[in-house]
Amino acid sequence: MNSNSARHNRPSSPRRIEASRWRQRIRRSVIALLALAAAWHIFATFLWIAPVSGLRAAVPGSVLHRYMIPMNGQSWSVFAPAPINGDYRLQVRAYVQNGTSSYTTPWVDATEVETSMLTHHLFPPRASIQSTELASRFKSSYDKLTADHKVVVKLGYFESDDWEQRLTSKLGSYGAQSAVDSYMREEHELSAYSTQVAYALWGTKVSRIQFVVSRRNVVPYGDRDDPHARRPAPQVALTGWRGTVEEAGQSRSDFASVFRKAYAESGQ
């Protein structure tokens, strides 16, 4: 080490001490900023996850929502306040027009088909719960319709390509437009799924489809030891015949190859 660098590195050099102090200040400022960011994130996460309380007023406006969604979106009211206590079921049938002959197919339980990939499987694929979730969402939107709406959805709407518009405007004429819009979104998705089920099982000559969604509660806990106890009667959401619905880019073979195999395994 030469004498010049030795002088430069002397610990008592005022310039060096000052530089060291600045480095320390910058370092502490960075640590403080990082700690503050972490503290805000923890506080926001707490407010978002915990049951809604007056504490949420500590963060004004939509700041919390804008911070948490979408990256930190979550909800932990799982199985609360009461866990699910009923099975959803989706059954599908179709009307097949093959040249001059035509026939109505028997009902097929699509939920049972998919859950055959779940029952007695340690690692069930996510495919096993699609129709259950579809049925659950459909039933939820159906339950928000009025009695007049429910009479309309039991009617058949399948002729010509504008059947969905006609059904929507007919339902809309009985009011509760937001409930109707929500219902139609679910019905459209369910019709598209049921169409694929029909194509997979009965071929492409299917001209219209019909589905029925139901929910049946389990035997109440208090009655479980009663040998004569039966599950309560199912709550049924019956719809009329519908035209086929197919989304752009849909692969019938990708759907059918899995559904047919599961159908065979379900033993229907």
Next chain:
Amino acid sequence: MIRAYLVGVGRFVTALAAAFGNLIETLASRGLRYTETWLTGTKHAKYGLAVTRILLGLTGVGLLLTNLRTRLYTFGAGSAWNGEAAHPTSEFPRMWIFSLFHRLALHDTWFTLAYVGLLILACLVVLGWRMKIVLPVYFFCWVGFAEMNDLVGDQGDNMYRITIMTLLFADTAQRWSLDARRAAIAVTRDSAPGGVLGHLRRAWLGGRLLPEWLTNTTHNLALVVITCHVCFVYASGALYKASGAPWQQGYAIYNPLHVIRFSPWPELADLLTQWAPLVALVSWASIILQMSFPMMLTNRVTRVLALFGILGFHLGIAVLMGLPWFSLAMIAVDSIFIRDVTWRAVSAFLGEAWQASRVPLPTKAPHEDFKRRRAVVSRRS
């Protein structure tokens, strides 16, 4: 006389206030020094976070393998009926950086290639290879994949996404990883030249890229964030449940275990829910354990009880309710609460058990040595 007394009282109060002020100042100063040292001194829970990384990687591998056969039916062109390809429900596929899988959803071959690529990335996460690059890439690809079909997601996806996002700020490859092995080799032959290029070359070979105090701070803050997050999740889950009659009356587990979707083993579910005291015990224990989990972490004995309890809770969910990957993700996060000394002892025990199993006649059963080994590891640390 009275004046002198009042002056005395005044002096006493002033001195007391000054002493109290000094005490607060001292405590605040000590607290700040301790916090600074804790944050910048060293990286905490190196083994715990390594286990979290490995188990989260295994969760990804398991979930992708489980859905491999039905990938096109659930996420690809076979699922276009759900409208996600045209109008995604989640906001993520609309963000460019998360949109890879959404863009490929309707092209079977490309989607399958991306799916296999994601599987390889998940394997690399397990192995801890080039984590500073692989983990962010895996994160962006995974989130895009998991958000493809809104119908089949669960809260485990959210926990998985948020935890991995937080782990981007931590060094999860310091232990039990290929990165750690490379860094150990790099230390023994550090011959890279000086300057920026030399610094980058050393970083590529396993050396430090950023100052240690900075990486230590982000690592330890990530640890704090994950700890708080998991405590909030459990405690709030208990609060939500506590307001429901089935939980209060101790039969809540009966209902989902008799619903097809959450009961892949109906025979087991029937057996478990046959005896009312057991149903009540499991239902109430779930709430009590979740609620008291954060407090139980503060004491070693209760922490062990909490961790075994929560492990059993998640194993039950995995097997009885058919949610193995949700459970594994939660177990992965809980791994940070096990001390490094315990992980090292477990590692040493497993290593010796493995060695013992390879010789014809082991002289001593390896489990007899576990306590002694843990004590030795503890002394070394």
